[in-house]
Amino acid sequence: MIHTYVIISIAVLLSVMILVMIGQKLKVAYPIFLVIAGLLISVIPGMPHIEIEPDLVFLIFLPPILFEAAWFTSWQDFHKWRKQIFSMAFGLVFLTSIVVAYLSSSIIPGLTVAMGFLLGGVNSPPDAVAATSVLKHMKIPKKITSILEGESLINDASSLIVFKFALAAVISGQFIFGEAVKDFFTMAIGGIAIGVGAGLLFGALLRIIPSNSNIDTIITLIVPYVMYIGAEHFHFSGVLSVVAGGLLMSYNSHCYLSHTSRIQSGNVWSVLIFLMNTIIFILIGLELPIVVAGMKEYTISEGIFYSVIIGGAIIFTRILYSYALMYFPRLCSKELRLKVPKPDWREPFIISFAAMRGVVSLAAALSIPAFLPNGEAFPHRNIILFVTFVIILITLVGQGLLLTPILKFLKISDAGSELPEEKQEVILLRKLKETALQKLDDDFSELAGKNSLVQHQKHKLENEMMMMADKVQCMATTGDYVTAMNENKEVMRQIIQAQRNELHRLKREKIFDDHVMRTIEMQLDFDEAKITGFSHG
Numbered sequence: 001m002i003h004t005y006v007i008i009s010i011a012v013l014l015s016v017m018i019l020v021m022i023g024q025k026l027k028v029a030y031p032i033f034l035v036i037a038g039l040l041i042s043v044i045p046g047m048p049h050i051e052i053e054p055d056l057v058f059l060i061f062l063p064p065i066l067f068e069a070a071w072f073t074s075w076q077d078f079h080k081w082r083k084q085i086f087s088m089a090f091g092l093v094f095l096t097s098i099v100v101a102y103l104s105s106s107i108i109p110g111l112t113v114a115m116g117f118l119l120g121g122v123n124s125p126p127d128a129v130a131a132t133s134v135l136k137h138m139k140i141p142k143k144i145t146s147i148l149e150g151e152s153l154i155n156d157a158s159s160l161i162v163f164k165f166a167l168a169a170v171i172s173g174q175f176i177f178g179e180a181v182k183d184f185f186t187m188a189i190g191g192i193a194i195g196v197g198a199g200l201l202f203g204a205l206l207r208i209i210p211s212n213s214n215i216d217t218i219i220t221l222i223v224p225y226v227m228y229i230g231a232e233h234f235h236f237s238g239v240l241s242v243v244a245g246g247l248l249m250s251y252n253s254h255c256y257l258s259h260t261s262r263i264q265s266g267n268v269w270s271v272l273i274f275l276m277n278t279i280i281f282i283l284i285g286l287e288l289p290i291v292v293a294g295m296k297e298y299t300i301s302e303g304i305f306y307s308v309i310i311g312g313a314i315i316f317t318r319i320l321y322s323y324a325l326m327y328f329p330r331l332c333s334k335e336l337r338l339k340v341p342k343p344d345w346r347e348p349f350i351i352s353f354a355a356m357r358g359v360v361s362l363a364a365a366l367s368i369p370a371f372l373p374n375g376e377a378f379p380h381r382n383i384i385l386f387v388t389f390v391i392i393l394i395t396l397v398g399q400g401l402l403l404t405p406i407l408k409f410l411k412i413s414d415a416g417s418e419l420p421e422e423k424q425e426v427i428l429l430r431k432l433k434e435t436a437l438q439k440l441d442d443d444f445s446e447l448a449g450k451n452s453l454v455q456h457q458k459h460k461l462e463n464e465m466m467m468m469a470d471k472v473q474c475m476a477t478t479g480d481y482v483t484a485m486n487e488n489k490e491v492m493r494q495i496i497q498a499q500r501n502e503l504h505r506l507k508r509e510k511i512f513d514d515h516v517m518r519t520i521e522m523q524l525d526f527d528e529a530k531i532t533g534f535s536h537g
Contacts, residue, residue: 016278029134031281031358032400035393038285049293050286054367057359059228061276062156063242067224068273069153070246071253077146078247084325085150088351089125092321093158096124099317100310104387108306111380114169119384121163122365123314123391125155127358134400135354141412144350156360157239161187163364170379171372191237195245198227203249206256216261217268223249280359284392287362291389294382303383307390314391315399318355322348346412354403356396361388430468437461489531496528 016034023033041047078085097120105116126148135145165180202223206216224242231241253262295303326343365388368381440448440458448454503524507517 013275016282019282020278029138029400030278031134032397034278034281035285035397038282039288039393040285042286042288047289049289050283051290052283052287052359052363052366054363057280057363058238058367059225061280062239062360063224063228064221064269065273065276066153066156066239066242067227067246068269069149070243071250071269073149073153073247073250074146075247075251077142078150081143081147081150084147085154087325088147088151088321089153089155090158092318093124093155093162095321096314096317097121097159097162099313100124103313104306104310107309108380108383111383112170114166115380115384117166118163118170118368119310119387121159121161121166122361122384122388123310123357124162125159125357125360126152126355127360127396134356134396134403138404138407140350140354140407141347144347144354147351148354153243154240157188157191157237157243159360160239160364161237167368187235187237188240190234191231191240192244194231194234194236195227195241195243196248198223198230198241199245199248202226203252203256213258213261213264216257217265220249220265220269221272284359284362284396287389291386295386296382297380298383298386303386304390306383307387307394310387311391311394315352315395319349319352322352344412346410350407350410350412353399353406356400357388357392358396361392365389426468430465433461433465433468437465492531493528496524496531500524 019034019037020030023030026033097117100120100123101113101116103116104119105111105113111119135148161184165183202219206219211219224246227241227245228238232238257265292300298306326348330340330343365385368384369378370381372378437458440454440461444454448458500521503517503521506512507514
């Protein structure tokens with residue numbers, strides 16, 4: 001039996017990787033392509049029905065995905081756009097929940113407002129996984145990407161809180177607003193406190209206790225689960241716990257992770273999150289038969305009609321809120337109109353249109369119990385699940401596929417960036433070279449006169465400084481610099497490839513130890529990575 005499960009697992013993983021490669025060949029973001037592929041596979045006669053286990057998503061998948069997203073979130077950008085991020089992540093989630101609650105209860109026969117809030121809590125948050133995976137390969141201004149990723153990090157917390165209160169209201173038949181507000185702040189503050197506390201604790205542990213890159217990597221894999229489970233144990237927000245802890249540990253990672261630990265853990269995390277994302281999105285597509293099978297009280301056409309109306313209302317609400325958030329403060333403040341440049345009307349539209357629902361919404365809908373405590377079937381669970389599934393398809397597949405042509409049509413550029421990344425990189429490297437030379441002159445000038453290796457290091461730094469000066473001069477005309485940089489990268493890449501070919505020739509002669517050959521090969525790999533950049537899928 002175990003042997004069979006292993007073979008099936010290998011076959012599924014291999015199939016998913018092939019689908020991802022096909023998606024890349026077709027230039028379709030892999031989350032979108034995997035959902036479509038899963039849908040097509042699910043309708044093949046004889047295919048086994050695969051059901052997503054909600055606890056598996058919330059406990060196994062969500063903590064590491066949120067932690068990784070928080071780790072690579074820019075503190076600077078998060079702080080810069082914090083007002084818009086928090087307004088979208090909390091204000092928009094609550095507004096969307098209200099709109100969905102009253103709209104769905106008015107158009108779906110028998111659905112109460114409390115059940116509508118349940119549906120709203122499930123469908124109000126854009127998905128962190130979808131945002132980071134789909135937007136990663138699109139040319140979107142940095143500001144928009146920062147807002148979308150920051151919002152998707154914390155809106156799961158607000159939406160799941162709405163979901164929990166709505167679920168309690170349906171089961172108990174009562175809802176006390178004052179208690180709900182108090183519980184909301186308790187869950188949020190408690191979750192953040194546990195996340196920060198766990199981050200400080202594990203940071204101190206990594207700093208004090210002697211370890212190596214293997215141990216450090218394993219600890220980083222354990223940390224998000226400790227944060228999430230710890231917060232949920234005390235009935236706080238596990239999502240906010242992981243996000244707060246991840247942001248804190250990322251900001252201070254230089255204090256307790258060595259260079260080898262950062263390289264190794266980065267590579268391990270990259271593979272792990274990519275694997276989790278691919279599994280999640282193929283599962284969404286494969287869930288179709290389970291969702292359709294539950295549609296007993298309503299016809300499929302009725303379910304699609306409700307889904308399109310509610311999905312359209314969610315998209316329209318987000319568009320109105322995004323424009324109001326950008327323009328309303330300017331209408332109210334003359335000082336703001338004079339000081340702040342007029343905003344680009346295209347930005348709110350892209351922020352609205354790039355919001356896609358994903359696995360958290362589906363997992364939340366599936367976590368609705370099938371039966372009430374008195375043994376009766378949970379009312380309208382099937383239509384809530386079906387509407388959620390269709391809204392995911394509308395936003396993830398529909399909006400996801402339309403996003404690229406819309407971006408091309410709008411021709412929006414990253415005009416808000418004060419300094420191009422290439423120039424920032426040269427300026428930073430030059431400052432570091434200056435620091436290195438200053439350190440050599442201040443502390444090792446006498447040693448440099450006696451030690452030829454130290455003297456060589458000094459000459460190398462001086463030569464690199466001269467190259468930096470040439471780069472700065474070349475940057476006077478940006479187009480010339482970009483062309484020269486690309487030509488130089490190609491020359492260096494071919495030089496490294498020639499060295500690698502020679503290394504492989506020497507390997508066949510069996511003169512040098514394999515261990516030494518692998519060490520040199522790794523050095524060449526790092527040299528090439530400096531030129532071409534690390535790829536994280």
